[in-house]
Amino acid sequence: MAATEAEITEGLAEIVNEIAGIPTEDVKSEKSFTDDLDVDSLSMVEVVVAAEERFDVKIPDDDVKNLKTVGDAVSYILKHQD
Amino acid sequence: MNATNRTVVVTGIGATTPLGGDSASTWEGLLAGRSGVRALEGERWADLPVRIAAPSAVDPGERIPRPQARKLDRSAQFALIAAREAWADAGFTAKAGEDASVDPHRLGAVVASGIGGVITLLDQYDVLKEKGVRKVSPHTVPMLMPNGPAANVGLEVGARAGVHTPVSACASGAEAIGYAIEMIRTGRADVVVAGGTEAAIHPLPIAAFGNMMAMSKSNDDPQGASRPYDADRNGFVLGEGAGVVVLESAEHAARRGATVYCEAVGQGISADSHHITQPEPSGSGIAHALQNLMDSSDIKPAEIAHINAHATSTPLGDVAEIKALRKVFGDDVDHMALSATKSMTGHLLGGAGGVETVASVLALKHRIAPPTINIANLDPEADADVVRDEARALPEGPIAALNNSFGFGGHNVVLAFRTV
Numbered sequence: 001m002a003a004t005e006a007e008i009t010e011g012l013a014e015i016v017n018e019i020a021g022i023p024t025e026d027v028k029s030e031k032s033f034t035d036d037l038d039v040d041s042l043s044m045v046e047v048v049v050a051a052e053e054r055f056d057v058k059i060p061d062d063d064v065k066n067l068k069t070v071g072d073a074v075s076y077i078l079k080h081q082d
Numbered sequence: 083m084n085a086t087n088r089t090v091v092v093t094g095i096g097a098t099t100p101l102g103g104d105s106a107s108t109w110e111g112l113l114a115g116r117s118g119v120r121a122l123e124g125e126r127w128a129d130l131p132v133r134i135a136a137p138s139a140v141d142p143g144e145r146i147p148r149p150q151a152r153k154l155d156r157s158a159q160f161a162l163i164a165a166r167e168a169w170a171d172a173g174f175t176a177k178a179g180e181d182a183s184v185d186p187h188r189l190g191a192v193v194a195s196g197i198g199g200v201i202t203l204l205d206q207y208d209v210l211k212e213k214g215v216r217k218v219s220p221h222t223v224p225m226l227m228p229n230g231p232a233a234n235v236g237l238e239v240g241a242r243a244g245v246h247t248p249v250s251a252c253a254s255g256a257e258a259i260g261y262a263i264e265m266i267r268t269g270r271a272d273v274v275v276a277g278g279t280e281a282a283i284h285p286l287p288i289a290a291f292g293n294m295m296a297m298s299k300s301n302d303d304p305q306g307a308s309r310p311y312d313a314d315r316n317g318f319v320l321g322e323g324a325g326v327v328v329l330e331s332a333e334h335a336a337r338r339g340a341t342v343y344c345e346a347v348g349q350g351i352s353a354d355s356h357h358i359t360q361p362e363p364s365g366s367g368i369a370h371a372l373q374n375l376m377d378s379s380d381i382k383p384a385e386i387a388h389i390n391a392h393a394t395s396t397p398l399g400d401v402a403e404i405k406a407l408r409k410v411f412g413d414d415v416d417h418m419a420l421s422a423t424k425s426m427t428g429h430l431l432g433g434a435g436g437v438e439t440v441a442s443v444l445a446l447k448h449r450i451a452p453p454t455i456n457i458a459n460l461d462p463e464a465d466a467d468v469v470r471d472e473a474r475a476l477p478e479g480p481i482a483a484l485n486n487s488f489g490f491g492g493h494n495v496v497l498a499f500r501t502v
Contacts (some may be wrong), residue, residue: 002163038149045220052216 255435350375
């Protein structure tokens with residue numbers, strides 16, 4: 001069953017918390033991974049791989065650069081999940 | 083000021099070792115003659131011929147927050163812990179620039195390891211095989227590269243004068259400190275954070291060193307296995323951890339009112355050109371390094387009161403070092419209290435020169451030579467004043483200490499320190 005927007009946001013918050021140590025409540029839609037959440041380009045690869053596994057979605061490398069904010073990632077996953 | 087001959091001093095020390103998570107607890111363990119060697123228990127080690135090692139006393143994961151620790155190889159974690167202690171001990175309150183007493187462009191970092199991020203490399207190969215390409219960590223390359231510890235320490239303190247990683251197996255840590263002394267002496271930097279680190283307690287390196295017949299297989303007696311100078315010594319015991327010092331031009335240290343431990347007088351370097359792993363048995367390569375130290379500095383044999391020997395507990399190496407000391411210093415060896423601290427810490431490979439420099443600096447500060455433990459029968463060929471069983475007081479007045487480190491490949495590095 002596909003995840004809801006709220007479930008995806010919550011799941012991404014847990015992933016970002018695990019990888020960058022940012023409190024889950026600070027991982028909000030408008031936050032930038034790089035500027036606000038201490039997720040650099042290498043750690044972003046980890047976020048993507050964890051999100052692919054959790055939400056059963058493929059995020060090609062070429063699309064990763066478009067995922068600037070948490071909201072970008074949530075929308076992408078909503079649209080592409082099976 | 084002669085920029086090619088500036089006096090260099092030690093103003094900070096830090097360590098994390100099998101005996102303790104900082105330099106004070108390590109020193110306490112050394113003076114007490116405590117062994118950091120343990121049995122390696124569990125299925126992972128069961129098939130190995132060697133099932134003993136000297137693991138770090140403190141899990142680095144307790145000292146570095148998980149988001150940062152997961153991007154650092156264990157060797158870089160140790161280096162960072164030791165460097166933070168040394169940096170604070172030197173009296174710096176923030177990274178260079180934020181702490182105005184040091185200019186980032188005049189600050190260097192030279193941190194070495196003998197093997198690099200071998201645990202990361204092997205763990206990630208397991209991930210590749212078991213979970214596939216996609217799961218290999220994107221942090222793998224910066225974690226396994228041998229300059230990773232130096233680069234991370236450089237980032238931590240804000241070093242912009244240069245960050246370096248000399249690699250010479252078990253001489254790496256000492257070579258790093260020697261390189262740092264030269265950086266300051268020649269005017270490239272005013273302050274350099276320098277030392278060595280290693281984290282290689284993993285079945286593959288242990289299998290490999292074990293198959294070389296370089297390691298002790300005294301699995302039934304872990305604490306007695308590392309026994310330099312004992313007639314029945316049978317190889318080294320692998321240890322892990324890091325030792326780091328802050329080196330500084332005497333002028334810079336005085337200007338900011340830093341507390342000075344001792345002078346870093348200089349170094350002597352040579353290469354055996356004899357065999358890829360075996361030491362030249364007469365000690366001629368080591369003697370050449372000692373002679374280079376004497377020729378390139380104003381140190382006198384009469385003032386050398388203590389030597390932290392390389393002595394790893396191998397049959398050939400321990401004796402070759404003493405032969406070299408006799409060749410260069412003759413009867414003066416009789417007043418040089420010789421300590422083999424690897425009898426307690428095990429052999430930290432590229433970390434050894436760092437940890438043993440910290441021990442040498444503390445020996446001068448407290449005027450105490452740490453003991454060599456586990457000598458039941460002194461090898462008759464160990465013709466030197468070996469400090470056995472108990473720590474020993476060193477003389478009053480101006481004294482110097484040497485720290486010897488030699489590595490596979492025939493690398494010989496001797497460092498000299500002197501009271502101020």
